[in-house]
Amino acid sequence: MLSFASLLRFLRICIFEHLKCCSLLGCKSYGTPEKKQSPDEKVFQEIKKSRNKRQKPMGWKCVDNCCWIVGYLCTTSWLLLFLLYIVPVSLPGLKGPEIPGARLKREGLVANHPVVLVPGIITGGLELWEGKPCAEPLFRKRLWGGWGSGFTDIFRRPVCWMDHLSLHYETGLDPPGIRVRPAPGLVAADYFAPGYFVWAILIENLAQIGYEDRNMYMAAYDWRLSFQNTEVRDRSLSRLKGQIEIMYATNGDKKVVVFPHSMGAVYFLHFLKWVELPAPVGGGGGSGWCAKYIKAIVNIGPTFLGVPKAFATILSAEGKDISLIRAMAAGLLESEFLGLQTIEHVMRVSRTWDSIVSLLPKGGETVWGNLDWSPEEGYNCESEEKRQLQALSKENNTRSSTDKSLFQVKHHKKYGRIISFGKEASEVVSSQLPTFSKDFMHSSTSANSSTSRGEFWTEYDDMSRENFQKIAENKVYTTTDLLDLLRYVAPKMMQRAEAHYSHGIAENLEDPKYNHHKYWSNPLETMLPDAPDMETYCMYGVGIPTERSYVYKMSPSDRRKGIPFRIDNSADGSDSCLRGGVYFVDGDESVPVLSSGFMCAKGWRGKTRFNPSGSATYVREYRHKPPSSMLEGRGLESAGHVDIMGNVALIEDVLRIAAGATGSELGGDRIHSDLLKMCNRVNVPL
Numbered sequence: 001m002l003s004f005a006s007l008l009r010f011l012r013i014c015i016f017e018h019l020k021c022c023s024l025l026g027c028k029s030y031g032t033p034e035k036k037q038s039p040d041e042k043v044f045q046e047i048k049k050s051r052n053k054r055q056k057p058m059g060w061k062c063v064d065n066c067c068w069i070v071g072y073l074c075t076t077s078w079l080l081l082f083l084l085y086i087v088p089v090s091l092p093g094l095k096g097p098e099i100p101g102a103r104l105k106r107e108g109l110v111a112n113h114p115v116v117l118v119p120g121i122i123t124g125g126l127e128l129w130e131g132k133p134c135a136e137p138l139f140r141k142r143l144w145g146g147w148g149s150g151f152t153d154i155f156r157r158p159v160c161w162m163d164h165l166s167l168h169y170e171t172g173l174d175p176p177g178i179r180v181r182p183a184p185g186l187v188a189a190d191y192f193a194p195g196y197f198v199w200a201i202l203i204e205n206l207a208q209i210g211y212e213d214r215n216m217y218m219a220a221y222d223w224r225l226s227f228q229n230t231e232v233r234d235r236s237l238s239r240l241k242g243q244i245e246i247m248y249a250t251n252g253d254k255k256v257v258v259f260p261h262s263m264g265a266v267y268f269l270h271f272l273k274w275v276e277l278p279a280p281v282g283g284g285g286g287s288g289w290c291a292k293y294i295k296a297i298v299n300i301g302p303t304f305l306g307v308p309k310a311f312a313t314i315l316s317a318e319g320k321d322i323s324l325i326r327a328m329a330a331g332l333l334e335s336e337f338l339g340l341q342t343i344e345h346v347m348r349v350s351r352t353w354d355s356i357v358s359l360l361p362k363g364g365e366t367v368w369g370n371l372d373w374s375p376e377e378g379y380n381c382e383s384e385e386k387r388q389l390q391a392l393s394k395e396n397n398t399r400s401s402t403d404k405s406l407f408q409v410k411h412h413k414k415y416g417r418i419i420s421f422g423k424e425a426s427e428v429v430s431s432q433l434p435t436f437s438k439d440f441m442h443s444s445t446s447a448n449s450s451t452s453r454g455e456f457w458t459e460y461d462d463m464s465r466e467n468f469q470k471i472a473e474n475k476v477y478t479t480t481d482l483l484d485l486l487r488y489v490a491p492k493m494m495q496r497a498e499a500h501y502s503h504g505i506a507e508n509l510e511d512p513k514y515n516h517h518k519y520w521s522n523p524l525e526t527m528l529p530d531a532p533d534m535e536t537y538c539m540y541g542v543g544i545p546t547e548r549s550y551v552y553k554m555s556p557s558d559r560r561k562g563i564p565f566r567i568d569n570s571a572d573g574s575d576s577c578l579r580g581g582v583y584f585v586d587g588d589e590s591v592p593v594l595s596s597g598f599m600c601a602k603g604w605r606g607k608t609r610f611n612p613s614g615s616a617t618y619v620r621e622y623r624h625k626p627p628s629s630m631l632e633g634r635g636l637e638s639a640g641h642v643d644i645m646g647n648v649a650l651i652e653d654v655l656r657i658a659a660g661a662t663g664s665e666l667g668g669d670r671i672h673s674d675l676l677k678m679c680n681r682v683n684v685p686l
Contacts, residue, residue: 115259122144125145125189126144165224197645226501230267241283254295258294266521269526288530302538303591307361308368310356318567362503364504371430376586422551426549441488458563506524509610524684531613543586543625545586546593550581553567586673600617618666619670620670633646
């Protein structure tokens with residue numbers, strides 16, 4: 001699940017200006033008495049009005065002016081991005097630091113192993129191949145991501161655009177008469193939007209040491225689909241298998257290095273199981289295929305154990321950023337009078353994307369905690385903020401013995417309560433929680449099992465206020481409870497998606513049932529391939545507050561339809577761990593450390609039942625440091641979930657691995673967080 005916090009921060013600014021524009025433009029205030037005019041002044045005003053009518057037949061309203069203000073702000077922002085990223089390149093005097101690829105090339109580093117790039121959720125471009133009449137001008141243009149002209153054209157027809165990004169709610173495939181397909185080639189995920197890089201910086205550095213189309217491939221796929229449906233509809237897994245075999249054969253029988261990002265890590269994990277199994281269940285590669293063709297899998301910002309924000313996305317179509325925007329401009333996002341209801345539209349579309357369910361936390365309470373325990377218990381957000389402030393003033397390569405531990409116990413946070421209704425419910429000991437039965441969530445048919453009669457397919461429209469009240473009265477929900485809750489409030493989505501995904505822990509991996517594709521993307525329910533020489537890396541950022549659990553409240557009771565729950569922005573804690581209804585832990589802003597690092601640090605470390613061949617695994621963490629100047633763009637040492645793709649240290653590691661270096665030659669593990677303490681607290685049988 002991708003973070004675009006910088007874009008959302010810009011959106012907040014746009015909305016804030018939208019709300020102020022009426023006062024800035026001097027819109028008419030109907031509560032202010034008009035100044036009396038003399039007869040001559042009245043005649044003059046009448047003449048002026050008649051001239052204005054001839055010059056401007058359609059009267060301009062305040063809303064029109066506001067839209068123009070927002071348009072100008074957006075245009076100015078893109079211009080600034082252009083000046084920031086293009087002008088320094090074209091003017092030698094303004095150039096920033098030398099890119100790592102150029103420096104490593106001088107040191108003698110050259111392209112060696114072919115590389116495959118696997119993008120994550122929402123970062124890959126999507127193109128229109130067939131659609132409704134409203135989308136006729138967008139044929140073969142980008143509906144999502146990249147530099148294509150369609151990306152700007154969509155703002156003229158937003159409802160049409162969302163219709164084409166939705167999948168069929170029963171099959172999870174194309175709706176009738178609509179075909180949207182992943183963009184091909186390296187441009188599929190080099191930029192998400194003009195000036196906002198994803199893979200572009202990494203591709204440029206790889207090119208510096210000799211990579212090009214013949215030995216570098218972007219494994220684009222439709223990130224909206226379930227992983228198995230990418231093969232059913234597009235043969236994406238088969239094409240990936242064929243491309244790896246071709247690159248191996250045309251590059252001197254050199255094994256391939258694969259670089260998955262974010263959700264791409266669990267997508268490629270699915271591929272590893274699929275490629276070995278016999279057709280038609282799998283790709284027919286056999287048990288030795290991975291050992292023959294793959295040298296290393298370098299997972300960047302992986303979501304192996306899921307992300308808690310996926311629960312909030314499905315439950316209320318929001319995270320901390322959307323919640324803040326709604327608090328600032330509730331009428332703008334959900335005004336029934338203006339017909340906006342933006343959040344409902346987002347939920348209607350996103351609940352057709354089965355890939356979101358792949359991001360739900362895996363391992364249940366054993367991994368993510370229960371009512372009174374969690375692996376991150378004792379995490380001190382304030383000490384992390386102090387460390388970041390110290391890092392800005394001086395460079396420290398080693399931890400000072402006088403620094404306070406990030407896990408110094410100050411407040412006992414109950415992160416295992418992923419969703420709590422009310423701040424008090426998120427803090428009190430479990431014995432003080434009111435006891436309510438959750439049996440209503442386990443009924444055979446939910447209250448909204450019939451076809452929705454509402455305008456938006458959110459699956460909330462047919463539920464009564466009493467059902468919502470029952471949910472809120474239960475106060476707290478762990479990961480196990482939340483899966484049951486989602487099956488109750490979103491039965492159509494969960495029934496469809498859970499045919500493709502599982503979120504438990506396997507008891508016996510030799511059981512033939514685990515040959516079903518629903519288990520292949522869960523690292524706790526599948527095994528790494530029999531490839532003892534293959535290396536697996538978990539590379540990710542740390543040092544950024546990352547969403548872990550939420551304080552919720554009921555939506556206003558005067559709303560007759562819509563989303564009944566929302567994050568409680570008024571809930572703040574005595575320290576920075578709870579802000580705006582969101583509890584934070586260490587991570588890369590999108591993925592907690594536990595999800596990114598557990599498998600490489602413990603689950604796959606050595607010979608375990610999840611890694612029977614004992615292939616080597618490495619953890620490489622990159623501590624966040626904000627940009628020190630505009631020439632750094634989004635930061636040469638940023639550890640953000642997407643920004644890390646421009647992190648100099650990560651780029652150097654990536655280039656060295658592609659050139660043939662092993663994990664031990666890189667220096668083995670590099671861990672800045674308290675990942676190992678968390679792993680010791682998680683009791684998963686190995």
